[in-house]
Amino acid sequence: MTKLRPWFSLIGIGVFAVLLLVVAPNLLSLHWINNLGKYCCYAIVAVGIGLAWGRGGMLVMGQGVFFGLGAYAMAMYLTLETAGPGKIPTFMILYDPLAPLPAFWEPFRNGGFALLAIVLLPVIAATVLGFALFKRRVKGAYFAILSQALAVALATLVSSTIRETGGDTGLSNFKSFFGYLLNDPANKVMLYLIAASALILCMLLVWQLHRSRFGELLLATRDAEERVRFLGYDSANVKLVAYVIAAVMASIGGALFVPIVGIITPQEIGAAASILMIAGVALGGRASLFGPVLGAMAIGWGQSSVASSLPEAWVYILGLLFILVTLFLPKGLSSLFARVRGALPGVKAQERIPA
Template identity: 75%
Template structure:
């Protein structure tokens, strides 16, 4: 198989960064900039799924859990920031005016605590969950079902705790983002640029991991786990690292999705949301660098554009596209580009050597 030049992905990341950080703000209006920011947030989660699933072979169908951890951590802070110091959020006053603020809400008044929670909570949860599953060699369909069940359980838990989390209504009506007024157009652009920059950083992290020793071990674990164990490495630890990195990226994605979308509900973190993330990664190409991000952005565009104009039909279009891609291009649309690039960069075949004639024998 022909390998692409090692510097091509880095150039691609640079072009992608120029499009998101320079071209898009200059050419798109505020509405599309906000939508593109939401697509970037979804793409951040997809990049992590590409690492865990495409490179590590772990079908993580419960990324809504980690997306929800980051999203609700950010939403709780923005809700308290909107309510003001020592005040209760509006939805809590409506449900029970006499009750105080729940104890686990209070630390989220701090900006530093909120950022740390977005980064550390997924590490703790993913480490405990991954250690329990990987050490027992749970993989394949069992691993996918268990992770998706956790996403369903978290969505049900949030729906049932109306007083503490807003229930099915979720958290919304955010007015400030770390001191900046969200209704201001310049501040909306700033939030978009943060989401786009974080997407570029995640792509760089995965690019570096893929070309490192860890990336080689991750692929080896996916393809021949017993051989990796025979060589003295613990496949559970290798999988655990990839699983935790994917969880952190999903949490960051959820945190950036909240100020861009202006709302977070259990529907954004449940089973259907997790499946849409997987569908985007599969559509773009789970084993490539850019495929998961572009696939997630395409699914996000379909959900917001086609979903608003044809809410009962766009999901069928997505399903049809997903089936066609799975049948005819199992490795995603990015594999077509890889094949074309392989043809372009194919080295020329060496000319057959011409044997020199034997010298004539002289008498």
């Protein structure tokens, strides 16, 4: 029994992969496939948050920054692909027909550069920010406030640069994705499968990190950072690596979100969006592997389904849900499994470890 415990999560990932990649495409309508693809994008971000916050103790309330970097990098490429070779996007022509394409847009005509930017931009931004904060031992509420302030700043910057980024209306009306027409149902299913596969790969990566020496160091840094330093490890570097991994996952989620949903606006990357990302992780259980994924999907479903039919009540429903979870399940809904398993007869006391 004890020998199988480390593999429970891997078996769960396998079952989850079958449900997402095999069962869902064959049972769900195209509408729900598209919605599930969007939830997978949120879940990719949540997996990274679970690593940085649940395992590392960093309350990353500004993941909208990295989500936005990936989303706008992909949106810029898709916009230029739709416009055609050498042409300027339609929204720029409306504001100034004679103005040239901004210099920072030009490289995004190349799909390879866009894909590279989706990975490198969050790595650079997270490394610079994380190094500046962790080396100065900024943590707790101060780190959370600073990270969220960056999300607000980025959303404000995008909103104010109407000609360069589309402003509040964002970027939309994409026609193709690397040569594949976006209005083709088969290509929509393909995009969903890409997002679902990316989610599974992110979960596998985090599962492996949890079992590695790095995962143990990250957990030790969360619980006893001073002792980790005393033992000769640089806790700042440990946290930095987790923060960068979470940033890249957020960027990948944002990049896949754009062709699936068909639009990106400042509202998707600001403070409110970042709080919803954290909320899903808290709801599901930040310390577990599946908790952030299921929590993010639940929040995504609530936002697109409940909020659309009951827009005024959704905020109150969400608030009440989190009050109840905080009071009765402070470790999230995933801790229910550990509680039920711990209450079963024959389970040893040392095996009753909370999720």
